[in-house]
Amino acid sequence: MKKSTSPLLNTLFLLLASLATACSQTTNPDQTAATKPATAALNKKPGWWKETTVYQLYPRSFQDSNGDGVGDLKGIISRLDYLKSIGVGTVWLNPIYGSPNDDNGYDISDYRAIMKDFGTMADFDALLKGMHTRGIKLVMDLVVNHSSDEHAWFKSARASRTSPYRDYYYWWPAEKGTPPARYSIFDVKHDAWQYDAPTKSYYLHYFSRKQPDLNWNNPKLRQEVQNIMKFWLDKGIDGFRMDAFQFVAKDPSFPPMPGLTAQNFANAYNHGPHLHDYLQEINREVLSKYNVMTVAEGAGRNPTEAHLFVDPARKELDMTYHFEGVDVGSNSETYRLTDLKRVFTKWDSSFARQGWQAIDLGNHDQPRMVSKFGDDRPAFRAPSAKLLNTFILSMRGTPYCYSGDELGMTNIKFEKIDDYRDLAALNGYALVKSQGGNLPAYLKNLKRFSRDNSRTPFQWDATANAGFTTGTPWLKVNPNYLTVNEAAEEKDSASVLNHFRRAIALRKQHPVLTYGQYHLLDAANPHIYAYTRTQGNDKALVVLNFSAEQRAWALPAGLTLGGTPWLNNYPNFTAGPTLALLPWQAVVLPLR
């Protein structure tokens, strides 16, 4: 048994530790990019988005600067040095546009304004400048499957059947009877048609009643969307994450779709008529004129469909992120590692030659990744969070880190419905209650899967409210902030945060981790996820022990270790023909 520590890692760590110390010094919230210059070149080469790591930032929960309990743009500006210090190349901001906040900004009332809670357009300009000065790109959410019912278009459309904006939305006149059933995800009755008295018509809303669906069959609406995109791209942003885009195309005759349920609506709504015509039009008229990235949420029901969105020759979007990975185990008490391996391997093989995909295990619609795929008990939280970050950062594709996952933040697991803020949780509860259903069972499920689990405020330090706000936070802070917080992790070389930094640095250093061919090993092993990455002569082996027990794993014939680990989430590593892996141990090893 041989213990080893990599000299490379030591050097890397010293470098990062000094960086971290520099960054952990309290940043003055008033210190903007303008007063504290930090220059780094912005990667301009075509296809830059393949080599970046995306940090998904939930503005409402990141940093409050004015004590109103809600995160804001000035708060983000005050933390830009932190973002730079962790090594991410791109930030995707959840929606920051004008919105009454029915669905935390996914209900937009003004596409060219900043939400009052978040600040002003001047703040936005400073934020973008501050990011670019630091070599960080900015990607915005584009939410155009629906608007808010408080958007001027909808206000006009609902007032009269002859409004010039009437056809920006879908209407079903009441004189035609009840519209063909459509399922709504957030509606308190899951009914996607809402009767609107002023014009005696129903309007369509796949999401909440305050999120009426936009009519993409109308060329005027499509032109409006293109103009909105140009408005932000001309400001200099670096791309869009396209929200619910797989749903935008609809057959306006609304043929019957019997039997729509929570389980099958997504399949039924996917890929409506002309979807790809719309995307090609957007590419031709807008995207082709800018060097930016686009990522489609949940594009396609399977890899074949996903390729239709992102194969370069089709000139539509750049990359897709699928739901199958995060969905593994969503309906069961536990998930099976073999399912996770199967899903990620299937998607990787499908993208081995063409197209590009995102790699993620969490986002603002999912529970915290460490609570779902790792083990958030105190003894295993840190190693399992490090393992999951190792996974994301050693797969082919563009890694997406959801804010807080670099610290190993966990689900909050609320006990009472009053603690929740997400309309999906609240409306679901109201529905179960109105049906006399099993409320304790509903709450138990929410505890594990509610979106509010991942939306709790970022844990900066051990002061009141985790340093997120001096006021009352809009959503409770996870009580584990006393130990799980950025300031504490800065000081600890073995923290989840510093491991995350090492993993990003490693990915930048070894292109094989971005581009190399992926090959799954030992597919049937229920505890170990192991794979090789190969590019020319560069070859790496990733071994992840997805369990809280020690495991032995025999090195497959033909593989020869080429030295000490490039990355390891424990101080020691025991090499040999059989690897002895500690609970949740994750190693990236060079191969000969």
Ligand code: NOJ
């Ligand atoms: C997907 C977003 O990720 C989610 O947060 C939102 O509620 C829906 N789209 C509706 O916009």
